[in-house]
Structure formats: structure tokens, C-alpha cells
Amino acid sequence: MIKFTQVSKRYPGGYEALKNVGFEIEEGEIAFLTGHSGAGKSTLLKLIAAIERPNGGSIVVKGQNVGSLKSGALPFLRRNLGLIFQDHKLLFDRSVFDNVILPLQICGFDHRESAKRARAALDKVGLLAREKANPIALSGGEQQRLCIARAIVNRPTILLADEPTGNLDSAYADEIMSIFKSFHQVGVTLLIATHDENVLRQSDGRRLLLKHGELQP
Amino acid sequence: MSNWLIQHWLVFLFTLRRLLATPVASLLNIAIMGIALSLPVGVYVLLQNVQGLAAQAAGAPQISVFLAKDASKDDVAQTGKRLAQLDDIERIEFVPREQALDQLKHSTGLADVIGGLSQNPLPDAYILYPKTADLKVLEGLRDRLQTWPKLEHVQLDSAWARKLEALLGFVRLAVLILASLLSIALVAITFNTIRLQILTKRDEIEVSKLIGATHAFIRRPFLYFGLLQGLLAGAAAWLIISLSLYLLNRSLAGLAELYASNFTLHHLSAGDSLSLLLFSAYLGWLGAWLSVSQHLWQIEPK
Numbered sequence: 001m002i003k004f005t006q007v008s009k010r011y012p013g014g015y016e017a018l019k020n021v022g023f024e025i026e027e028g029e030i031a032f033l034t035g036h037s038g039a040g041k042s043t044l045l046k047l048i049a050a051i052e053r054p055n056g057g058s059i060v061v062k063g064q065n066v067g068s069l070k071s072g073a074l075p076f077l078r079r080n081l082g083l084i085f086q087d088h089k090l091l092f093d094r095s096v097f098d099n100v101i102l103p104l105q106i107c108g109f110d111h112r113e114s115a116k117r118a119r120a121a122l123d124k125v126g127l128l129a130r131e132k133a134n135p136i137a138l139s140g141g142e143q144q145r146l147c148i149a150r151a152i153v154n155r156p157t158i159l160l161a162d163e164p165t166g167n168l169d170s171a172y173a174d175e176i177m178s179i180f181k182s183f184h185q186v187g188v189t190l191l192i193a194t195h196d197e198n199v200l201r202q203s204d205g206r207r208l209l210l211k212h213g214e215l216q217p
Numbered sequence: 218m219s220n221w222l223i224q225h226w227l228v229f230l231f232t233l234r235r236l237l238a239t240p241v242a243s244l245l246n247i248a249i250m251g252i253a254l255s256l257p258v259g260v261y262v263l264l265q266n267v268q269g270l271a272a273q274a275a276g277a278p279q280i281s282v283f284l285a286k287d288a289s290k291d292d293v294a295q296t297g298k299r300l301a302q303l304d305d306i307e308r309i310e311f312v313p314r315e316q317a318l319d320q321l322k323h324s325t326g327l328a329d330v331i332g333g334l335s336q337n338p339l340p341d342a343y344i345l346y347p348k349t350a351d352l353k354v355l356e357g358l359r360d361r362l363q364t365w366p367k368l369e370h371v372q373l374d375s376a377w378a379r380k381l382e383a384l385l386g387f388v389r390l391a392v393l394i395l396a397s398l399l400s401i402a403l404v405a406i407t408f409n410t411i412r413l414q415i416l417t418k419r420d421e422i423e424v425s426k427l428i429g430a431t432h433a434f435i436r437r438p439f440l441y442f443g444l445l446q447g448l449l450a451g452a453a454a455w456l457i458i459s460l461s462l463y464l465l466n467r468s469l470a471g472l473a474e475l476y477a478s479n480f481t482l483h484h485l486s487a488g489d490s491l492s493l494l495l496f497s498a499y500l501g502w503l504g505a506w507l508s509v510s511q512h513l514w515q516i517e518p519k
Contacts, residue, residue, distance in 0.1 A: 028278045030408070049427070051427070051518050051519070072431075072432070075426075075430055075434075076429065077429075078427065078428060078429035079428075079429035083427055083428065089420075089423070089424050089427065090424075091421055091424060092418060093421070102425070102428065103428045105224075105227075105427065106425060106428060106429055106430040106431075106434055107429065108220065108221070108224055110220055111223055111227070112221075149430070154428075154429075202313045
């Protein structure tokens with residue numbers, strides 16, 4: 001599903017975020033990307049979504065070589081991915097519902113069908129009652145769940161999450177992890193970047209440990 | 218297909234809401250653009266009116282041939298025969314001096330003055346109606362006639378129409394220059410409006426790109442905005458011209474009455490009105506398109 005071969009990423013200024021990284025994640029697998037902050041976890045996720053481009057090596061996602069995709073093809077790659085960001089990236093100029101329906105509008109879905117799906121996604125993360133609220137009125141945990149709802153509304157086959165339990169207390173974190181587990185059960189491939197020991201202790205997925213941009217065996 | 222239409226309809230409604238969300242700013246923008254447009258279009262409307270008037274007044278060109286005062290009845294008849302043999306002439310009308318005096322009395326209200334004259338100051342005249350309206354041919358004919366004996370004066374009546382035509386050509390060029398410059402201004406105004414919008418929509422654009430929006434999808438609402446704003450500016454220009462014409466016609470009515478005329482200024486024709494709206498909508502779209510292609514690529518998710 002996701003295959004890295006000798007991938008390296010250097011930022012302007014010479015900082016090497018990733019060095020010679022190679023791994024493969026199978027379809028339906030749940031994997032955890034761990035390591036200290038600055039180890040290259042976020043960079044790795046960004047490379048998968050082609051938010052950053054690698055300097056060397058190849059990244060294949062669902063049979064497509066991401067590194068060589070033209071910019072016109074990027075939107076269609078990203079529609080297969082559910083992205084969950086540490087800083088949520090919610091839009092505060094519209095309601096919770098409008099935030100969730102945005103990916104469906106972007107894909108040009110039928111309006112009524114979209115509304116149904118958006119409500120289903122909100123229900124899944126327990127925010128259906130807040131659909132008319134502005135995201136700014138939500139707590140940190142709720143905002144994170146909203147971000148998840150937006151990522152899954154499109155029914156992506158791959159979910160990428162960057163520190164999804166980042167600033168949350170353990171009760172919220174458990175809630176979010178159980179949502180992820182339910183996706184794993186229906187066959188979604190998950191790659192979760194986290195340094196949250198609690199999360200790692202409770203989960204039995206594969207671990208990919210990054211240290212100074214290198215994958216530890 | 219219908220889903221595609223719904224998508225566009227939704228974007229249109231969304232754009233309309235965006236326009237209405239800042240009513241004062243939108244109104245001012247539209248007013249500025251409308252005023253800028255109404256200048257060249259207004260001059261164009263006046264030009265059309267003057268042109269219509271000129272065509273009406275000039276009609277088909279005529280050549281008036283005035284005989285010399287000392288021409289005898291024989292000379293007059295001789296000249297008439299020679300004129301009848303000319304190729305380019307459709308019809309000849311003879312206006313004897315008595316009839317000319319009569320007409321003058323009736324048409325100008327100078328009866329008293331003319332009645333006081335001891336003798337008729339007007340000469341006999343022939344009016345030639347040429348087959349052609351080609352000024353070159355007519356001028357050649359006039360020059361030839363001028364060399365004939367016993368003729369006082371040969372006058373080509375459309376000479377002033379030609380001068381007017383030259384003047385109108387000059388004004389038309391001025392309108393064209395003005396219209397071009399103001400069109401550029403219109404594009405610039407839209408360009409800037411859209412630039413500001415893009416800057417305030419930075420987050421939305423970034424997130425949209427992250428969740429798989431194509432460039433076309435992101436561009437669409439901005440293009441619609443430019444189009445709509447341009448269209449409304451065109452409508453504003455049309456209204457400004459309507460109002461101006463209404464006011465001008467009201468004051469013109471009094472003036473025309475004095476000249477026993479029912480001259481009024483006409484508005485743009487339906488076709489010209491439609492062209493105005495389409496063109497201003499196009500300019501708005503163009504400004505938005507330039508702005509979007511200039512600024513959108515700078516916003517990439519990080």
C-alpha cells in the first residue's frame with residue numbers, strides 16, 4: 001500500500017530530515033511511526049501526501065510513484081488519503097458540518113448524498129449534536145475528532161495521522177484511539193505518527209522508530 | 218451532468234453570498250467600475266445620436282447649381298439640357314427664383330423681411346440628385362460643373378456631412394482610446410479585489426489543496442466573483458447612462474420645442490446593451506483569472 005525505497009529528504013539549508021528510509025506497509029495494516037520530535041515523523045507523512053517532495057529514492061502509494069506525480073495529479077492522490085493534522089487545520093469561517101462536507105464538495109459528490117455522509121461521519125466521532133456550531137467553540141479533543149471526521153468522510157483507503165493525541169489528556173486520547181481501531185477493523189490502512197507512550201502501550205500495531213531521520217531496525 | 222450544474226449553481230450562490238457579506242465594499246467597487254464604464258459608453262451613446270441626426274439631416278447628397286444673375290431664360294434652358302445629359306444624375310429639379318423666394322418666406326418666418334425687398338435676390342437653381350453617394354465622384358462632378366458658363370456657384374450639399382463625419386471619426390477614436398484605458402482599469406480593480414480575497418482565504422485554499430481540491434475547483438469561486446462583479450458593474454453603467462439620458466432629455470425637451478423639433482436622445486440598443494453587459498462581465502472574469510493565476514500557486518500547504 002505504501003512503500004518507501006531509500007528515501008531521503010533534505011531541506012534548503014542542508015538539514016537532512018530523512019536519510020535512506022525504506023519500509024513497506026501492507027493493505028489493512030495499522031502502523032505507528034515513533035521517535036522524538038524532530039526525528040522526521042511529520043516529514044515522512046508529508047512525503048506520502050506529496051506535501052513535500054523527496055530528494056532521493058521512491059515513494060509508491062497505491063501503485064503510484066508519488067515523487068514523480070505532476071502537480072495536476074496530486075489532488076487525485078490526496079483524495080485517497082485521509083489526513084489528520086496535529087494542528088487540525090479546520091476552517092473557522094464555517095460550521096462544523098460545512099467543514100466535514102468540504103472534501104465531498106471538492107470531489108463533486110451529489111449534494112444530498114454528501115449531507116448524509118457528512119452526518120454519518122460526524123456521528124461516528126460523536127459530534128453530530130454540534131454540527132451547527134463553529135469549530136472555534138469546540139474543545140481541543142472535539143476539534144481533533146472533527147478533523148478525523150473530515151478525513152474519513154471521503155472513505156479513504158489510507159489514513160495518515162500526525163500526533164492525533166498530541167495535546168489531549170488520556171481520556172480523550174483513548175477515545176480517539178478507539179475510533180482509529182474501528183477503522184482498522186473495516187480494512188483501512190493506518191499510519192499514525194505519535195510519541196505518546198500511552199497510545200503505544202495499548203496498541204499492538206507495527207512500530208517504525210525514527211531516529212535523526214533514520215529508520216531503526 | 219445535472220450534478221455538475223448543481224455544483225456550479227452552488228458556487229454561484231456562494232459567490233453571491235460572499236458579495237453580499239461585504240455590502241458596502243462590494244457596492245463601492247461596483248460603483249467605481251460602473252462609473253469608469255459609463256464614461257466611454259456614455260460618449261458612445263451621444264456619438265450614436267449625433268450620427269443618427271447627421272444621417273437624417275444629410276440624407277442623400279445633392280448638388281445645387283445656382284445660375285448667374287445675368288443668365289437669360291435661354292441660358293437657363295441650355296444649362297438644363299446639358300445637365301440632363303450627365304451620366305451620374307438620377308433626377309434634376311428646377312427651382313425658379315420666384316419659387317425659391319416663396320419657399321424662403323414660408324419656411325423661415327422671415328416673410329416680413331422678404332416682403333420688404335424691392336427685388337428678388339435669389340437666382341434660378343437646379344438641384345441634381347446623383348445616383349451615387351460616393352463623395353469622390355460627386356466632388357469631381359462639382360469641379361466639372363464649376364467650369365460651365367453662366368453658373369454662379371455649384372454647391373455639394375454633403376460637404377458639411379463629410380466634415381461632420383471626419384469630426385465623428387475623431388471622437389470615435391477618442392472613445393476607443395478612453396474605453397481601452399478604462400477597460401484596463403477595470404481589469405486592474407478586479408485583479409486587486411481578488412488578490413485581497415485570496416489573501417484572506419489563505420487557510421481555506423491551503424486546506425482545500427490538502428484534501429484534494431483541483432486548481433479548477435479552487436479557482437472557480439474567484440472567477441465567478443470577478444464575472445459577477447463585472448456584470449453588475451456593466452448593469453450599473455447602464456443605469457448611470459439611463460439616468461443621465463433621462464435628465465438630458467428632460468432639459469432637451471424644452472430646447473427642442475423652441476426649434477420645433479421632437480429630437481430626443483436614444484438609449485443603447487438592446488444589442489449594444491447586451492454587448493456592454495457581456496464585455497464588462499468578461500473584463501471582470503479576466504481580472505479575476507489574471508489574479509488567480511498570479512497568486513494561487515504561491516499558496517501551497519506546508
